Amino acid sequence: MYAIIKISGRxxxxxxxxxxxxxxxxxxxxxxxxxxxxxxxxxxxxxxIGSPIIKGSKVSAKIVEHLxxxxxxxxxxxxxxxxxxKNGHRQYLTKVLIEGIK
Numbered sequence: 001m002y003a004i005i006k007i008s009g010r011x012x013x014x015x016x017x018x019x020x021x022x023x024x025x026x027x028x029x030x031x032x033x034x035x036x037x038x039x040x041x042x043x044x045x046x047x048x049i050g051s052p053i054i055k056g057s058k059v060s061a062k063i064v065e066h067l068x069x070x071x072x073x074x075x076x077x078x079x080x081x082x083x084x085x086k087n088g089h090r091q092y093l094t095k096v097l098i099e100g101i102k
Contacts, residue, residue: 001044003101005059006037014059014098024092027063033096035059041101058102064095 002015008023027033038057041048048054069091076085 001101002042003038003057003059004040005035006039006053007035011039014101016098016100018098019064020061020096020098021069021093022096023094024066025063025094025096029063029065031063032099033061033063035061038101059098060100060102061096061098064097067093067095069093 002013004011004013006012010023012020012022014020025033036053036058038054038059039050039052041054041057048057050057072089072091074085074087074089076087077083
C-alpha cells in the first residue's frame with residue numbers, strides 16, 4: 001500500500017514504515033503529524049485518485065529528528081574582472097517516519 005501526498009508544495013510517494021526527509025516542520029521530536037492532502041492511494045492494486053484530494057484520507061507520521069542537510073557550495077566568478085564570491089548553504093530538514101495510511 002502506498003500513497004502520494006502533498007507537503008508544502010511538493011509531492012511524495014510514501015508507504016508504511018518509510019523514513020522521509022522533508023523541509024523543516026513545526027513540532028518537537030517524537031510528535032505525531034498528520035498529512036491530509038492525499039492525492040492518490042493504492043491498496044493491493046486498487047487505485048483511488050482524488051480530484052484534487054481524497055476526502056477523509058490521512059497519512060499519520062512521527063517526527064524522528066530535526067537535522068541539517070549536506071553543505072552545498074555556491075561559487076560565482078566573472079572572468080578577467082577579479083570578481084569571486086564563495087557561499088555555502090545547509091538546508092534545515094526533518095526526518096519523518098510514516099506510521100499509517102488511512
